[in-house]
Amino acid sequence: MEFAQSKALFARNRRLIPGGVVSLNRLVDPEIAFVRGCGPRVWDADGNAYLDYHAGFAPYLLGHSHPEVQAAVVRSVEEGWTLMGSGTTPWEGRAAELLCESVASLDRVQLTTTGSEATYHALRLSRAHTGRDHIVVMQGGYNGWHDEVACNVMTPLEKLGPRSEGRENPFVPLSAGMPSNVASRVHVIEFNDLEAVEWCFRNYEVACLVTEPILQNIGIVKPRAGYLQGLRDLCDRYGVVLVFDEVKTGFRHALGGYQSLVGVRPDLSTFGKAIANGYPLGAIGGKAEIMDLFSHPDADRRVLIAGTFNGHPAPVAAAIATMEILKRDQAAIYPKLEALGARMQQGLEALFDRHGVTVTVARQGSAFCVYFMDHAPKNWHDLASNNDMARDVRYRKALIARGVYHFPLPTKQGSISTAHTEADIDATLEATDAVLRDGI
Ligand SMILES: Cc1ncc(COP(=O)(O)O)c(C=O)c1O
Known part of the structure; x- marks a missing residue:
C-alpha cells in the first residue's frame, strides 16, 4: 500500500497543527489521511480503500454518509x-x-x-x-x-x-x-x-x-x-x-x-x-x-x-x-446488527482456532474486540495482565495493509454498521485468514 499523499499531508499539517492531528487520540501508526467515506468503506488520500470497523470511534452506526x-x-x-x-x-x-x-x-x-x-x-x-x-x-x-x-x-x-x-x-x-x-x-x-x-x-x-x-x-x-x-x-x-x-x-x-x-x-x-x-x-x-x-x-x-x-x-x-430511522426500523436494524456481529464473531473464532492462536472474541451486538488472551477480561487489571498487546497491534496493522481498518491500538473496539453486508464480513474474514497464514 502506498501512503505518499498521506505522508505529504501529515508533513504539511504538522507545520501548523501540533502533532498534525486535531485529537491526540488520532495519532497512530500507520499515519493515514482519510478523505472520504461511504457506507462501510473509507478511502485515504492515496486512493486506498478500506472496509471500516473504526467508524470514527464508533458513531457511524448507519454507515458513512448515510x-x-x-x-x-x-x-x-x-x-x-x-x-x-x-x-x-x-x-x-x-x-x-x-x-x-x-x-x-x-x-x-x-x-x-x-x-x-x-x-x-x-x-x-x-x-x-x-x-x-x-x-x-x-x-x-x-x-x-x-x-x-x-x-x-x-x-x-x-x-x-x-x-x-x-x-x-x-x-x-x-x-x-x-x-x-x-x-x-x-x-x-x-x-x-x-x-x-x-x-x-x-x-x-x-x-x-x-x-x-x-x-x-x-x-x-x-x-x-x-x-x-x-x-x-x-x-x-x-x-x-x-x-x-x-x-x-x-x-x-x-x-x-x-x-x-x-x-x-x-x-x-x-x-x-x-x-x-x-x-x-x-x-x-x-x-x-x-x-x-x-x-x-x-x-x-x-x-x-x-x-x-x-x-x-x-x-x-x-x-x-x-x-x-432507528425508531422506524429498529425491528430490522438491531437484529441485523446482531446477526452481522455473530457472523463476525463465529468466523473469527473458527479462524483463530484453525490457526492455533489463542484469542477471546468479546462482543455486544455490533461492537466486538479480539483479545489475545484465553478468557473475556473482567476489568483493566485482568486485561493488562493477560492480553498480548504487541500481537494485538501487529494483527491490526496487518489487517490495515489488507484493506480492513481496525484502529491500530490494542483493545480498541470494532464497530459494525447497518451498511456492512454479510459479504463484507466474509471479505473481512478472508483478509484475517490471510493475515493469520502470514503469521502475526
Ligand atoms: C464513553 C465515552 N464517554 C465520553 C466520551 C467523550 O465524547 P466526545 O469525544 O464526543 O467528547 C467518549 C469518547 O470516546 C466515550 O467513549
Missing part, C-alpha cells in the same frame, strides 16, 4: 435553519422528544455538542444535587477529556502499583496541566468490583459514580451479572447519583440504551456518537428533580448550561433523522 441523514442536514441548510443563539427552536424540541421517547430513564434532556460536555454537566449536576464533591470512576473507562475524568484508561500496570486498602487505583492523568488537587476528589476503581464502590461511598462524600455500562474504550468489557443493579442499589443506599455514560453504548445496542437491555435505570445518562450518526451532538438526560436544576428558580442553586453551538441545526437535524 443518504437520509445527509439529506436531513442538507435540507436544514437549504431551508435556512439558523443558529440565532436566542430563545428556542422547533428542532431542539423534536430531538428532545425523540430522546425521551427512546430512553425510559429520561424525564428531561439537554443537548450539547460533544460527549465530553455531557459528562462534564453530569458531574456538575450531581454536585449541585448532593452538595458533595467526590466522584468515582472506572479504571479503563473513558468519559471525555476534561479534568477529573481524563484519567486511568489504558494505564500501564507499573503506574498503578499495588492497590490501596479500599482497592482504589492511583489517579493517573491523561494530560499534563491539570490542577494538582483534582486527584484528591476522584476515586478510580476497577470495573465489576462492588466492594470497592462501597468502600469509596463509606469513606468519601461522593456526589456521583460515572461508568460506561460496558467498558467500550478497552474493547468490550462486560458487567458481570448483577453488577449494574448492585451499583444502583449502592447508589440508592448512599444517596449517590448513578451516571451511565452511554456515549458509546447508547443507540448502538438498543434504541433505549444498554440500560434498556439490562433493566437498570441510572439517575443521569450521557449520550453522543451514534445519536447523530457521525455529526457532533451530545446529550445529557435523566430524572426531572436533578435535570431541573438547570432551570432552578433560585439563581444560587441553578446549574449553568451554556454553549454558543448547543442545538446547532445541522447536527440536530442529523440526530433527528438518525433517531427517526
Whole structure:
C-alpha cells in the first residue's frame, strides 16, 4: 500500500497543527489521511480503500454518509435553519422528544455538542444535587477529556502499583496541566468490583459514580451479572447519583440504551456518537428533580448550561433523522446488527482456532474486540495482565495493509454498521485468514 499523499499531508499539517492531528487520540501508526467515506468503506488520500470497523470511534452506526441523514442536514441548510443563539427552536424540541421517547430513564434532556460536555454537566449536576464533591470512576473507562475524568484508561500496570486498602487505583492523568488537587476528589476503581464502590461511598462524600455500562474504550468489557443493579442499589443506599455514560453504548445496542437491555435505570445518562450518526451532538438526560436544576428558580442553586453551538441545526437535524430511522426500523436494524456481529464473531473464532492462536472474541451486538488472551477480561487489571498487546497491534496493522481498518491500538473496539453486508464480513474474514497464514 502506498501512503505518499498521506505522508505529504501529515508533513504539511504538522507545520501548523501540533502533532498534525486535531485529537491526540488520532495519532497512530500507520499515519493515514482519510478523505472520504461511504457506507462501510473509507478511502485515504492515496486512493486506498478500506472496509471500516473504526467508524470514527464508533458513531457511524448507519454507515458513512448515510443518504437520509445527509439529506436531513442538507435540507436544514437549504431551508435556512439558523443558529440565532436566542430563545428556542422547533428542532431542539423534536430531538428532545425523540430522546425521551427512546430512553425510559429520561424525564428531561439537554443537548450539547460533544460527549465530553455531557459528562462534564453530569458531574456538575450531581454536585449541585448532593452538595458533595467526590466522584468515582472506572479504571479503563473513558468519559471525555476534561479534568477529573481524563484519567486511568489504558494505564500501564507499573503506574498503578499495588492497590490501596479500599482497592482504589492511583489517579493517573491523561494530560499534563491539570490542577494538582483534582486527584484528591476522584476515586478510580476497577470495573465489576462492588466492594470497592462501597468502600469509596463509606469513606468519601461522593456526589456521583460515572461508568460506561460496558467498558467500550478497552474493547468490550462486560458487567458481570448483577453488577449494574448492585451499583444502583449502592447508589440508592448512599444517596449517590448513578451516571451511565452511554456515549458509546447508547443507540448502538438498543434504541433505549444498554440500560434498556439490562433493566437498570441510572439517575443521569450521557449520550453522543451514534445519536447523530457521525455529526457532533451530545446529550445529557435523566430524572426531572436533578435535570431541573438547570432551570432552578433560585439563581444560587441553578446549574449553568451554556454553549454558543448547543442545538446547532445541522447536527440536530442529523440526530433527528438518525433517531427517526432507528425508531422506524429498529425491528430490522438491531437484529441485523446482531446477526452481522455473530457472523463476525463465529468466523473469527473458527479462524483463530484453525490457526492455533489463542484469542477471546468479546462482543455486544455490533461492537466486538479480539483479545489475545484465553478468557473475556473482567476489568483493566485482568486485561493488562493477560492480553498480548504487541500481537494485538501487529494483527491490526496487518489487517490495515489488507484493506480492513481496525484502529491500530490494542483493545480498541470494532464497530459494525447497518451498511456492512454479510459479504463484507466474509471479505473481512478472508483478509484475517490471510493475515493469520502470514503469521502475526
Ligand atoms: C464513553 C465515552 N464517554 C465520553 C466520551 C467523550 O465524547 P466526545 O469525544 O464526543 O467528547 C467518549 C469518547 O470516546 C466515550 O467513549
